[in-house]
Amino acid sequence: MASTANNSRAKNERLDLRITADLKDEIEQAAAISGVPVSAFVLGATLKHARDVILAAQQVTLSNRDRDRFLDALARDDAKPNAALLRSVDRFKAATR
16 A cells, blocks of 8 residues: 555654544444455545546546547647747756756
């Protein structure tokens, strides 16, 4: 679940939440079935969902038509970068030196 680098860092932060007894029982049952402590089960499920949400927010999904138009635009021989793109390239180069 956690990398070695994460294991070597001090765990000083806490997350607290209130849930119903029924929800707690359900989580405890799922953790027991999985063979892990409740805290590890909750952390693993929460972290996976958090990473999925972040990844979805960072991705662009195109329809087939928009994908084709995008790829066609990239393949054009006469395509020239505009000023904004050139500035972005310069910022990227400066940030990755």
